[in-house]
Amino acid sequence: MKIEIKRYIDEGEVHEERLGYEVDLEGATLLEMLTEIKTKQDATLSFASGCRSSVCGSCAMRVNGKEVLACAYKPQEGDVVEPLKNMPVIRDLVVDMQKALDFTKVAKAWAGESDAAVALSEEDAAVNELQSDCILCGSCYSACPVYEVNGEFIGPFALTRSWRYVSDKRESDVAGKIEAVQTNGIWDCTLCGECVPVCPQGIAPKSDIDMLRNKSGILGYMDPKFVGGFGGGLDFGAPSF
Secondary structure, eight states, X not given: OEEEEEEEEESSSEEEEEEEEEOOXXXXXXXXXXXXXXXXXXXXXXOOOXXXXXXXXXXXXXXXXXXXXXXXXXXXXXXXXXXXXXXXXEETTEEOOHXXXXXXXXXXXXXXXBOTTOOOOHHHHHHHHHHHTOOOOSHHHHHOGGGGTOTTOOOHHHHHHHHHHHTOTTBSOHHHHHHHTTTTTTTTOOOOOTTSTTOTTOOOHHHHHHHHHHHHHHTTOOOTTTTTTTTTSOOOOXXXX
16 A cells, blocks of 8 residues: 655655555554654654543544544545645644644633532533543644634634633633633634534534633623624614615
8 A cells, every 4th residue: 555645855855755655564554654654664753642542632633634643544545645834844643732732721721619519410520521532633733724814713622621621510610611712712713614624533523612602792792893893783884875
């Protein structure tokens, strides 16, 4: 089987190049094929991996334009493998996720001081269960088209993590967390849904962002694109004759 990999070649000056590799491994995952290439054909190939069990998320990359976990994906003849989008490439298939991870701080996406007097029912715990499974692989961040126009967008996995805590009945700072996602956050999402099918954990950041919008509305926030749009009464523009 032949696959192509987008490489960063240093020949005095770094440039991008697709290189083809022939690998004879029946039933192998993409990560196993990459390991075979690195150990037996080209030791300079760089990629990240960790648990090999779809738990750590470190081997996320793109195949034929779609985000996958290399340890779970079974390659097909002619596949084109690339690094994740929207993040600086360190080398070959390795990207720098630091800025993406820093957006979890912007969103205050962590557990605040909990109210110990609030007891969770099984139904309450189930509300937070899915979002708690996020492995921060960056697939949704890579698939998000908003970064083409707004590099400061808080992004899908940080907003999903925000909803994880906003929806927790024990959370004492819901208002603070909602305020934190107003700028470059929930209203900047186009709700295109590109983040949903690429999540290896079955999380739908689009739905979580929609829930954050609903919660924002309850707390008195609204989409800034509409703020003042109806101020002073309905304005249908100047009449034309």
